[in-house]
Amino acid sequence: MSESHYDVLVIGSGFGGSVTALRLTEKGYRVGVLEAGRRFADDELAATSWRVRDYVYAPRLGMSGIQRMDLLGDVLVLSGAGVGGGSLVYANTLYEPPAAFYEDPSWAGITDWRDELRASYDQAKRMLGVTTYPRRTPSDEVMRDAAAALGVEDSFVPTPVGVLRGEDHGVGPGEDIPDPFFGGAGPARTTCTDCGSCMTGCRVGAKNTLVKNYLHLAEGAGAEVHALTTVTDVRPLPTGGYVVATRPSGGVRAGRVFTADQVVFAAAALGTQKLLHRLRASGSLPHVSPGSASCRARTRRQSSGSGRSARDGTAPRTSARASPSPRRSTSTSPPTWSRCATAPARTRWRCSWRRSPIPRRACSAGGSGCARCGATAARSSPSTTRVTGRSAPSCSSSCSRSTTR
Structure with a gap:
């Protein structure tokens, strides 16, 4: 030693x-x-x-x-x-954090944090x-349309x-x-x-x-x-x-x-x-x-898997490209994986771990869970992702085409 x-x-x-x-x-x-x-x-x-x-x-x-x-x-x-x-x-x-970060009551009264940290953020950006x-990409346009529907299209930025x-x-x-x-x-x-x-x-x-x-x-x-x-x-x-x-x-x-x-x-x-x-x-x-x-x-970062294939024209690109902000403290972006590296994109993890310690596959039926395969799919919107535990009719043939290979 x-x-x-x-x-x-x-x-x-x-x-x-x-x-x-x-x-x-x-x-x-x-x-x-x-x-x-x-x-x-x-x-x-x-x-x-x-x-x-x-x-x-x-x-x-x-x-x-x-x-x-x-x-x-x-x-x-x-x-x-x-x-x-x-x-x-x-x-x-x-x-760089939005205004809500600097205005948080936990520390806003100490100093003007935006001014205090400006030089440090500039240095970090250069480094x-x-x-x-x-x-x-087409998925970015979907995100922009969703932002417009939520009334926050002006927050959609590269x-x-x-x-x-x-x-x-x-x-x-x-x-x-x-x-x-x-x-x-x-x-x-x-x-x-x-x-x-x-x-x-x-x-x-x-x-x-x-x-x-x-x-x-x-x-x-x-x-x-x-x-x-x-x-x-x-x-x-x-x-x-x-x-x-x-x-x-x-x-x-x-x-x-x-x-x-x-x-x-x-x-x-x-x-x-x-x-x-x-x-x-x-x-x-x-x-x-x-x-x-x-x-x-x-x-906080929350991820929601997607079963879409890279052949739909969304790849190749960098993993994150453009993002709207549905709320002052929330930013969203559609992630991309390469054509040969889609394991994370094709896997949705069931969040009810205490009931099932092994992650189950989420079927591609969309909406809530499938009564046939037992999977529970995640519903997502630009502002939040939540997991539902309700049963749904069988997703029939979708069960055999699960988002997990």
């Missing part, structure tokens, strides 16, 4: 962890980053989400992909895994290469995405160009081909993942990333600082032990919460506030 010391150890290499690693390294700190997932080259990402072993993250089952799934009662939480965290698997959407998607578009740099799709963002300090890139594989992993290299910007620059400045390393314990040392125990992801034996003057927990909302509560319960970090269990997320 070896031991290494850092000024700061960062747990997680997603958005929070990568930004932290870069800024601290720039200030001269020796920084280590611990990541449970593996490191991927662009061409090592799953070619299709149907190759579950390469797409899903379940290391004890021999799966080392980028899509982590956690079942919490009635909720299935999807998050990223791998060096770069959620940036590997998210849909590239990079919104992440934010642009607006320039095209529309989605801000973190993708290297050839149009923005005077070249075509699939073109190799030198680093377009950081004056040569970043990696060479390839422009977007509209393949629609943003949420299964961009094998082209056009998606502005963290390994193309923040984390790339952090490693160039001296930060060290330890992939396939799962944190099992964090304890304060009597002389100051912390000892961090790990194990190889998917393994059971103890791995490396690190020490650090400071530890930053950046394992996303779920990973950080789970680790902190476990450390508090075990007595490793007894002073973690029990009130952290009552924290409420201000940002």
